[in-house]
Amino acid sequence: MTLAALGDWLKTHQPGIRRLQWSVVLVYALLVGLPAFLDLPDRAQHLWNSLTLFAQFVFWGLWWPLVLLATLLLGRVWCGFLCPEGMLSELASAKGLGHSPPRWMRWGGWPFAAFALTTLYGQMVSVYQYPKPALLILGGSTLAAIAVGYLYGRNKRVWCRYLCPVNGVFGLLAKLSPLHFKVDPLAWGQSQERHQPLPSFNCAPLVPVRNMQSAAACHMCGRCSGFRESVELSWRSPFSEIVTVAGHKPSSWESALILFGLMGVALGAFHWSGSAAFIALKQALAEALVEMGILWPLEATAPWWLLTDYPQLNDVMTILDGVALILFILGLMLFAGGALAVLILAASLICGTARVWRSFHHLVQALIPLAGAGVILGLSALTVSILKSEGIVLPAVAEVRATLLGLAALASIHLGWKILALYAQGWRRLAAMAPMLGAVGLGTAVWGSLFWS
Ligand code: SF4
Structure with missing residues (x-):
């Protein structure tokens, strides 16, 4: 299977991806939610006989480092295929009020402020060590994602685009990903001139796909793959975006x-x-x-x-x-x-x-x-x-x-x-x-x- 065909396969297998996302929601709820209601483990307990210790290891010791590594190597596949917050926010937005994101939400400083404040607060309450703070921070973030989804956008991930505390970090790492959806704006324009009726697609994280040059905001969901014969999953040099694209729109934040x-x-x-x-x-x-x-x-x-x-x-x-x-x-x-x-x-x-x-x-x-x-x-x-x-x-x-x-x-x-x-x-x-x-x-x-x- 070629890479382009893999991109198209993702587009045609969205129901399967949705089922995968639901299974992650269940595992996530189990690992983050359940330990908060159990007694804290004593010193005689181990990974294999304490759900709390097992969840701590899986969540912070395996899951998060692997999510960051995957983003670095494959782009934001975690966001597109697995993240429970993004999926629940998008679902809520399908049934929600559909308001436009307000101006304060589109403030460019959120990726920095949300990351810095969450990291600092996480250390104050020892989020890596104890299940209650983990539930408070991660569960609170999930509830906020659902609420924002319900209030803003229609079938969109407004939370992920503007407020998610790790959105900025994932965006930076994705710039180094050798895998990306490459867009040919010329082919897009030529296809438009032919006035062909085409099925549309929904880019949930609100990426302006026609002009997309950066992988930072793309969730790699594959829904735009093959659109107007101008979007294709491709390899690139891991350095190309930072050298040739990142200087176009300098961002202080x-x-x-x-x-x-x-x-x-x-x-x-x-x-x-x-x-x-x-x-x-x-x-x-x-x-x-x-x-x-x-x-x-x-x-x-x-x-x-x-x-x-x-x-x-x-x-x-x-x-x-x-x-x-x-x-x-x-x-x-x-x-x-x-x-x-x-x-x-x-x-x-x-x-x-x-x-x-x-x-x-x-x-x-x-x-x-x-x-x-x-x-x-x-x-x-x-x-x-x-x-x-x-x-x-x-x-x-x-x-x-x-x-x-x-x-x-x-x-x-x-x-x-x-x-x-x-x-x-x-x-x-x-x-x-x-x-x-x-x-x-x-x-x-x-x-x-x-x-x-
Ligand atoms: S640009 Fe949007 S629709 Fe296309 S793969 Fe990225 S997130 Fe999905």
């Missing part, structure tokens, strides 16, 4: 998501629990409070839906812990994201082009491989630690991590070099590569310090 979201908030979320700097910050805050005679933040706690609160497992965050956590993650976000931004701005200025901000936003996109690999490796650290606590030691973990991080750094260097060629030649291109190498080196070092510090 996308740059913020890469620099301060993935290389900042996500980095801080993986780092804080094992960080000596976090302990030092907490001690400094505690000493300052004691000196001022304000002692209650050192002892006061909050309900589990605000701060981690499981006294039966000796896992409780005080108000001081919570404040230190927020300050640490925001501090790391400003330090890492800010330093990367300065280095890339320097590269952009060295280019000497009048389009400084355009080249800056374009060059930031070169960090997507590094940011994506970091988040995947960060999540997979949970996989490794859960298995280790069960006595299962995976072989060559350090070597695999070093290889993936190294490959991602090389991909970012390659992208930086290619993008610079669009803005500078000769010595300027070479000189601008120095701060780009600095940015890639810094990014590699901060992710590497998660495993080798």
Whole structure:
């Protein structure tokens, strides 16, 4: 079967995809919902005799890293074929009120704001460790997706397009996917001129398909495959979109998501629990409070839906812990994201082009491989630690991590070099590569310090 035929096969097998989505809804409800109503496992229980531990491992240790990896390799197939939120939102929208998405919903900052806030809140309530916060965050997100679907759009996925907290991250990773639906606008126009009556299709995530050049918003559902003989599932170089398309519409919010979201908030979320700097910050805050005679933040706690609160497992965050956590993650976000931004701005200025901000936003996109690999490796650290606590030691973990991080750094260097060629030649291109190498080196070092510090 050719790739184009595979795309057409997806189009003609939508009922089968819908059944697959329903089965994922059931598994999702079981893994996310049921453990929240069970007693927390004690230390004698294991993956194989505790649904809570099993669900934690499957959901955070396998499911999420694989979803990110699949998006990187195959585009947003998770969104198109499997995601329960997208499917339920689209179903609700089929029966809903059909309003147009309001202006506030179309604000370009949502992908960054929703990702940063959800990640921060997830750490405050220990979403990876406990089932109630997982149900609150993921179940709450599913209910919001259904409500938005009911209110806005007709047979659409307005939630996925504008508000889903991982929409921005999935969009960035999909830009590297070697698989995409390629559109030939010329063939589309010629077909229109022939005035042939054609069956229409429904692009649920509201992609303007005729002009689609990026895989970022496409859910790979295949419904447009073969339309006007101009849409085809195809291979491409994983670097082509970032080099040739990503510079057309520079987006400050996308740059913020890469620099301060993935290389900042996500980095801080993986780092804080094992960080000596976090302990030092907490001690400094505690000493300052004691000196001022304000002692209650050192002892006061909050309900589990605000701060981690499981006294039966000796896992409780005080108000001081919570404040230190927020300050640490925001501090790391400003330090890492800010330093990367300065280095890339320097590269952009060295280019000497009048389009400084355009080249800056374009060059930031070169960090997507590094940011994506970091988040995947960060999540997979949970996989490794859960298995280790069960006595299962995976072989060559350090070597695999070093290889993936190294490959991602090389991909970012390659992208930086290619993008610079669009803005500078000769010595300027070479000189601008120095701060780009600095940015890639810094990014590699901060992710590497998660495993080798
Ligand atoms: S452009 Fe829309 S209809 Fe076509 S595959 Fe992507 S999501 Fe589906």
